[in-house]
Amino acid sequence: MDVFSPPHTRQRRKDARPAELTAAALELFVEKGFAGTRLDDVAARAGVSKGTLYLYFDSKEALFKAVIQEGIVPILEEGSGVVEAFKGSAGELLRLMVDEWWPRIGDTHLGGLPKLMISEARNFPDLANYYNEAVIVRGKDLIRSILKRGIASGEFRPVDVDTAIDVILAPLLMQVIWRYSLGACCGARHDARMYLHTHLDLVLRGLANALPPGKRKPPE
Amino acid sequence: MDVFSPPHTRQRRKDARPAELTAAALELFVEKGFAGTRLDDVAARAGVSKGTLYLYFDSKEALFKAVIQEGIVPILEEGSGVVEAFKGSAGELLRLMVDEWWPRIGDTHLGGLPKLMISEARNFPDLANYYNEAVIVRGKDLIRSILKRGIASGEFRPVDVDTAIDVILAPLLMQVIWRYSLGACCGARHDARMYLHTHLDLVLRGLANALPPGKRKPPE
Amino acid sequence: MDVFSPPHTRQRRKDARPAELTAAALELFVEKGFAGTRLDDVAARAGVSKGTLYLYFDSKEALFKAVIQEGIVPILEEGSGVVEAFKGSAGELLRLMVDEWWPRIGDTHLGGLPKLMISEARNFPDLANYYNEAVIVRGKDLIRSILKRGIASGEFRPVDVDTAIDVILAPLLMQVIWRYSLGACCGARHDARMYLHTHLDLVLRGLANALPPGKRKPPE
Amino acid sequence: MDVFSPPHTRQRRKDARPAELTAAALELFVEKGFAGTRLDDVAARAGVSKGTLYLYFDSKEALFKAVIQEGIVPILEEGSGVVEAFKGSAGELLRLMVDEWWPRIGDTHLGGLPKLMISEARNFPDLANYYNEAVIVRGKDLIRSILKRGIASGEFRPVDVDTAIDVILAPLLMQVIWRYSLGACCGARHDARMYLHTHLDLVLRGLANALPPGKRKPPE
DNA sequence: CATGAATGAGTGTTCATTCAT
DNA sequence: AATGAATGAACACTCATTCAT
Numbered sequence: 001m002d003v004f005s006p007p008h009t010r011q012r013r014k015d016a017r018p019a020e021l022t023a024a025a026l027e028l029f030v031e032k033g034f035a036g037t038r039l040d041d042v043a044a045r046a047g048v049s050k051g052t053l054y055l056y057f058d059s060k061e062a063l064f065k066a067v068i069q070e071g072i073v074p075i076l077e078e079g080s081g082v083v084e085a086f087k088g089s090a091g092e093l094l095r096l097m098v099d100e101w102w103p104r105i106g107d108t109h110l111g112g113l114p115k116l117m118i119s120e121a122r123n124f125p126d127l128a129n130y131y132n133e134a135v136i137v138r139g140k141d142l143i144r145s146i147l148k149r150g151i152a153s154g155e156f157r158p159v160d161v162d163t164a165i166d167v168i169l170a171p172l173l174m175q176v177i178w179r180y181s182l183g184a185c186c187g188a189r190h191d192a193r194m195y196l197h198t199h200l201d202l203v204l205r206g207l208a209n210a211l212p213p214g215k216r217k218p219p220e
Numbered sequence: 221m222d223v224f225s226p227p228h229t230r231q232r233r234k235d236a237r238p239a240e241l242t243a244a245a246l247e248l249f250v251e252k253g254f255a256g257t258r259l260d261d262v263a264a265r266a267g268v269s270k271g272t273l274y275l276y277f278d279s280k281e282a283l284f285k286a287v288i289q290e291g292i293v294p295i296l297e298e299g300s301g302v303v304e305a306f307k308g309s310a311g312e313l314l315r316l317m318v319d320e321w322w323p324r325i326g327d328t329h330l331g332g333l334p335k336l337m338i339s340e341a342r343n344f345p346d347l348a349n350y351y352n353e354a355v356i357v358r359g360k361d362l363i364r365s366i367l368k369r370g371i372a373s374g375e376f377r378p379v380d381v382d383t384a385i386d387v388i389l390a391p392l393l394m395q396v397i398w399r400y401s402l403g404a405c406c407g408a409r410h411d412a413r414m415y416l417h418t419h420l421d422l423v424l425r426g427l428a429n430a431l432p433p434g435k436r437k438p439p440e
Numbered sequence: 441m442d443v444f445s446p447p448h449t450r451q452r453r454k455d456a457r458p459a460e461l462t463a464a465a466l467e468l469f470v471e472k473g474f475a476g477t478r479l480d481d482v483a484a485r486a487g488v489s490k491g492t493l494y495l496y497f498d499s500k501e502a503l504f505k506a507v508i509q510e511g512i513v514p515i516l517e518e519g520s521g522v523v524e525a526f527k528g529s530a531g532e533l534l535r536l537m538v539d540e541w542w543p544r545i546g547d548t549h550l551g552g553l554p555k556l557m558i559s560e561a562r563n564f565p566d567l568a569n570y571y572n573e574a575v576i577v578r579g580k581d582l583i584r585s586i587l588k589r590g591i592a593s594g595e596f597r598p599v600d601v602d603t604a605i606d607v608i609l610a611p612l613l614m615q616v617i618w619r620y621s622l623g624a625c626c627g628a629r630h631d632a633r634m635y636l637h638t639h640l641d642l643v644l645r646g647l648a649n650a651l652p653p654g655k656r657k658p659p660e
Numbered sequence: 661m662d663v664f665s666p667p668h669t670r671q672r673r674k675d676a677r678p679a680e681l682t683a684a685a686l687e688l689f690v691e692k693g694f695a696g697t698r699l700d701d702v703a704a705r706a707g708v709s710k711g712t713l714y715l716y717f718d719s720k721e722a723l724f725k726a727v728i729q730e731g732i733v734p735i736l737e738e739g740s741g742v743v744e745a746f747k748g749s750a751g752e753l754l755r756l757m758v759d760e761w762w763p764r765i766g767d768t769h770l771g772g773l774p775k776l777m778i779s780e781a782r783n784f785p786d787l788a789n790y791y792n793e794a795v796i797v798r799g800k801d802l803i804r805s806i807l808k809r810g811i812a813s814g815e816f817r818p819v820d821v822d823t824a825i826d827v828i829l830a831p832l833l834m835q836v837i838w839r840y841s842l843g844a845c846c847g848a849r850h851d852a853r854m855y856l857h858t859h860l861d862l863v864l865r866g867l868a869n870a871l872p873p874g875k876r877k878p879p880e
Numbered sequence: 881c882a883t884g885a886a887t888g889a890g891t892g893t894t895c896a897t898t899c900a901t
Numbered sequence: 902a903a904t905g906a907a908t909g910a911a912c913a914c915t916c917a918t919t920c921a922t
Contacts, residue, residue: 031342032255032342032343033253033254033255033256033339033340033343034253034255034256035252035253035255035256036253036254036255036343115338115339117401117402118335118338118339118397118401118402119253119335119338119339119401120253121401121402121404121405122251122252122400122401122404122405123252123253123256125404125405128401128402128405128406129405129406131402132402132405132406136402136406157425159422160418160422162410163410163415163418163419163422164422166391166394166415166419167387167391167419167422167423169394170390170391170393170394171386171387171390171391173390173394174386174389174390174393174394177338177397180342181337181338181339181341181342181348182337182338182341182348182351182352182356184341184342184345185341185342185345185348185349185352186348186349186352186356190382190383195383195386198379198380198383199383199386199387202379202380202383202384202387202423202426202427203387203422203426204426205377205425205426206422206423206424206425206426206427207422207426210430
């Protein structure tokens with residue numbers, strides 16, 4: 001059999017359909033919320049008829065879950081690999097992570113996921129739990145390991161790690177949340193990359209160990 | 221006439237009705253979103269019939285707007301008065317503001333407003349604009365004036381003020397957003413007051429001017 | 441309170457509604473079957489809007505079950521009382537039963553129930569079981585007791601009772617089934633009362649004991 | 661050429677297809693009714709794809725009509741031949757007819773046709789008329805000729821023939837109707853052949869002429 | 881011939897809104 | 902003022918029918 005030719009148009013379409021549909025759904029769910037989104041509109045945006053949606057998803061709720069789960073997949077897998085392999089300072093590593101996160105996630109359609117999940121968490125508690133464990137807990141663990149490494153090496157002060165994680169992450173999250181909520185109505189914000197840099201500068205300064213290396217007391 | 225006794229139940233009830241209704245609506249809008257909330261449920265929670273809602277609000281949308289507008293209490297007015305009158309350091313003032321915000325807003329039903337506004341901003345852009353100007357811009361202005369004062373006095377380094385505002389506010393917002401979204405499903409978080417304190421400690425350290433007073437260069 | 445005046449129109453309507461709705465539904469279900477009946481049509485025939493149906497019945501299926509159960513209620517209650525109290529011969533009693541059944545059930549809208557239940561039994565097996573026990577088994581028991589009495593008294597031959605029940609009932613059932621199925625398309629049938637009489641004549645002759653009273657052998 | 665071998669599978673399949681499809685459809689129509697049957701299920705039961713149905717039938721309605729028309733086998737032709745050729749008594753002839761009907765029709769998938777036709781008659785009046793004339797009228801004519809012969813010969817009393825036809829046929833019909841409706845839910849019935857025998861015994865006794873041959877008055 | 885992906889009109893169900901009481 | 906029965910437009914979902922492959 002000729003395995004080199006591109007597959008038939010029909011087949012190629014069939015395989016690509018679910019992703020096209022969840023992409024359209026993601027945009028509308030983020031914009032209008034789950035209950036406020038009509039399946040007609042999802043179908044129209046994906047360029048198919050309403051019935052086609054039901055060839056791939058059993059219900060509106062199933063579509064919603066697919067949107068979330070599909071959005072989660074590509075995240076965080078490689079992040080932990082980068083952390084382990086990195087040789088430089090903890091501060092540089094944090095910068096690297098944020099620099100990668102922005103173009104790969106934050107500046108993508110996936111950036112709408114946090115707003116969506118926040119809005120619908122209480123309507124889909126199971127999904128919220130899954131999202132929490134698959135994304136939030138694991139994301140925080142990533143930052144935690146960096147902070148701990150920095151504290152161990154004396155690069156950072158011995159701060160309360162869990163709070164520090166929030167101080168680092170909250171502005172990032174608010175950035176994407178804003179963009180997909182009030183930011184869409186109330187005028188633009190500052191330049192994102194610049195903002196993220198300044199943010200990290202500020203936080204790293206707060207984490208920095210002021211004592212010269214010799215006088216540092218080891219963290220308990 | 222006895223002007224000290226509370227008014228007749230009937231009268232008092234009538235005056236209190238709108239607030240009772242918006243209170244019930246706030247809870248449900250925060251929990252399920254605007255489209256996901258049924259007026260039957262709002263009425264039931266307020267202990268009235270569905271028809272009664274329409275005696276006080278023209279439509280579901282009008283109820284929603286009332287919920288938001290009523291939630292925007294004039295507490296910011298008070299805040300700016302405090303800022304102007306305060307004599308201590310900028311750091312102490314920041315601590316004071318956060319310490320007041322938590323019990324008066326964050327730890328109240330009003331704490332659900334940010335989540336609600338974020339979720340529905342794109343469905344109610346007019347309202348989002350109003351909320352932005354009445355709450356967000358003014359709230360940031362408050363923090364901005366504190367930061368500027370601290371920088372002017374040399375207490376803080378000359379940082380990028382707008383970014384600093386976000387670094388200060390984002391964790392506070394995430395705290396209340398979390399509480400009304402995934403926090404309702406995914407287990408409790410740390411103690412709120414302790415968390416806020418630690419957060420401010422960290423940020424203030426990042427803002428602090430490391431140079432001794434004599435060697436500080438004046439902010440441009 | 442004035443308990444003698446007729447109740448408010450609103451209330452009177454509310455109480456009567458379920459029966460009006462099931463009456464309309466019965467006609468359409470009998471005519472078109474469950475799946476072939478549109479709730480729009482049921483509502484229209486009852487003179488209400490479609491939404492009103494849902495004030496009284498949770499779903500189309502619930503409406504169907506109510507139609508059946510409401511149709512079953514008035515049947516057979518008094519029948520057994522009549523059988524026990526009757527003093528005449530078994531043959532006369534059978535005639536009486538059939539003569540009562542026709543104007544009270546067969547010639548009524550309720551006459552459509554057998555056709556409906558037969559058509560939908562396999563789609564609603566629970567309901568079919570209920571109908572079987574509440575109507576069919578009890579109806580047969582009624583005939584059985586008459587036949588047994590006639591056999592015991594020597595009026596009837598000692599025939600196979602269960603078969604005889606069917607021979608008596610089947611033409612009655614076919615009469616009403618026909619009327620609500622092919623009879624509605626394929627022209628009228630003979631006069632019903634005359635037909636029922638002739639039918640009973642024939643069957644009673646088949647049941648009659650040909651032996652003179654003295655030579656009858658007692659049934660085992 | 662070898663004309664005795666079975667034809668190529670392909671060819672045989674093609675010719676047999678319509679019958680396979682109507683067979684599958686018959687079962688489902690009988691079970692769920694016309695409107696309640698999905699063409700997906702018909703196709704699945706026949707082991708073909710849904711599109712294939714449309715190669716052989718223009719529409720669901722056309723399939724339904726084919727099911728009915730195909731089910732009206734020319735067995736009645738045969739029946740009238742038997743009646744004319746039969747030499748024995750009318751009673752024996754009736755027994756013969758019933759004995760042949762049961763294994764050839766009643767105990768076959770065709771036994772579901774009466775229930776189906778009854779259920780859908782009013783939705784397909786044309787078809788109902790056709791069925792009435794092709795099956796019911798002709799079937800009754802068959803019985804009528806037997807009864808008339810029996811009356812003419814003095815074997816039967818001069819009864820009302822049309823009523824007698826119903827008394828004979830109704831239990832047979834109810835037998836097959838029951839089997840495909842409530843019988844599928846509410847437990848089994850008596851042995852069919854035994855039942856049919858007992859039924860005929862009873863009816864023939866009701867038809868029998870009690871007078872000795874000499875005293876019989878000729879039917880008018 | 882046969883397939884099964886795609887369609888869209890149709891139907892069951894919900895719910896914001898109205899209004900007679 | 903308050904009620905709650907009634908409405909009907911809107912939406913999720915189904916399924917007979919089509920057609921490119």
